[in-house]
Amino acid sequence: MKIFISADMEGISGVATNVQLKKNDEYQRFRRLMTLDVNAAIEGAFKGGATEVVVADGHGNMSNILVEELDERARLVSGNNRVMCQLQGLDETFDGIMFVGHHGREAGSDRAVISHTLAGICVGEMRINGKVVGETEMNAGAAGSFHVPPIFVSGDDAYVAEVKETFPDIEAAVVKTGVDRFAAELIPPARARKLIKENAEAAVRKASNIKPYLVESPITFDIEFKGPQQALMTTTIPTVEKTGPKSIRFTCDDYMTAYKQMWGLVIIAMSATNGVLGEVNA
Ligand SMILES: [Zn+2]
Incomplete structure (x- = not known):
């Protein structure tokens, strides 16, 4: 086992x-x-x-x-x-x-x-198929x-x-x-x-x-970031749609593809916090 x-x-x-x-x-x-x-x-x-x-x-x-x-x-x-x-x-x-x-x-x-949720510096709320998740x-x-x-x-x-x-x-x-x-x-x-x-x-x-936790496909993530600069930079990935000044949405056919994309977007958002190329903002 x-x-x-x-x-x-x-x-x-x-x-x-x-x-x-x-x-x-x-x-x-x-x-x-x-x-x-x-x-x-x-x-x-x-x-x-x-x-x-x-x-x-x-x-x-x-x-x-x-x-x-x-x-x-x-x-x-x-x-x-x-x-x-x-x-x-x-x-x-x-x-x-x-x-x-x-x-x-x-x-x-x-x-x-x-x-x-995952990265306190950038993630305000994460939802999967409408459900708020930790x-x-x-x-x-x-x-x-x-x-x-x-x-x-x-x-x-x-x-x-x-x-x-x-x-x-x-x-x-x-x-x-x-x-x-x-x-x-x-x-x-x-x-x-x-x-x-x-x-x-x-x-x-x-x-x-114990039953596995099965989430029905397709998988839609809604992520509300803490800053608009974090949300906007994630739209460099083509399937990401802006749903508000700080929030984005994307959908994938299967869970692991969606999970990896979520992680990639969080990495982008983290690096966008003070400018992806290292500018220091207030
Ligand atoms: Zn931790």
């Missing part, structure tokens, strides 16, 4: 505010905590019957997990420039996908810790196109409640309580890791009974 883990950092146990995730002395502590939460999920997965686990590091520059401390049974996709973004390495051979350390969507709950729903739809079901999430309580609106039966480890976007009531990571391990194990045990 093969399990894929998409690992992010905002929902890692012990994380409460953004500065802990930037490249500074604090960050070194938190990337270790990220590695340990991921290890707890790996351990639970193997206990539950997994025979292979692949982890994709999906936060920031996508190379946060300390490979030298990773559970030796797993493999790690690390580094950026990935056409499949947070899902690089996923295919139809997997039996379940877990979301470890993930977070609420942009403009979701006011208590969700470090909430955003990263978990968006990635679960991509996994669904490979018939891989979403089986487990870990993060703050507001994030878990948000995910359960779409996946009511998903196994979850609530590793902190959101207080504000940049504050949380924490439990010691050692205790959080026990929750992750137990619930990840339970998730893998019932993975074969």
Whole structure:
């Protein structure tokens, strides 16, 4: 049984505010905590019957997990420039996908810790076929196109409640309580890791009974960006249609093509924030 883990950092146990995730002395502590939460999920997965686990590091520059401390049974996709973004390495051979350390969507709950959708610098709202999504729903739809079901999430309580609106039966480890976007009531990571391990194990045990998340084709993405310059530059891609000063729409026949195009547009929008060739604006 093969399990894929998409690992992010905002929902890692012990994380409460953004500065802990930037490249500074604090960050070194938190990337270790990220590695340990991921290890707890790996351990639970193997206990539950997994025979292979692949982890994709999906936060920031996508190379946060300390490979030298990773559970030796797993493999790690690390580094950026990935056409499949947070899902690089996923295919139809997997039996379940877990979301470890993930977070609420942009403009979701006011208590969700470090909430955003994929790129806080540019994405205001993301909709797929009319439904507002966060990263978990968006990635679960991509996994669904490979018939891989979403089986487990870990993060703050507001994030878990948000995910359960779409996946009511998903196994979850609530590793902190959101207080504000940049504050949380924490439990010691050692205790959080026990929750992750137990619930990840339970998730893998019932993975074969969980249905993949299937989104009907064609797939239409509506993206509202934070600035008009971000939206306009994405119209360099021919199928992108402007729907408002800051919003765009495109449609693809299949989910993975749409997912990759979305990621490409987000990359364009990020680079357009202050001028694609590096001008510095106010
Ligand atoms: Zn992140």
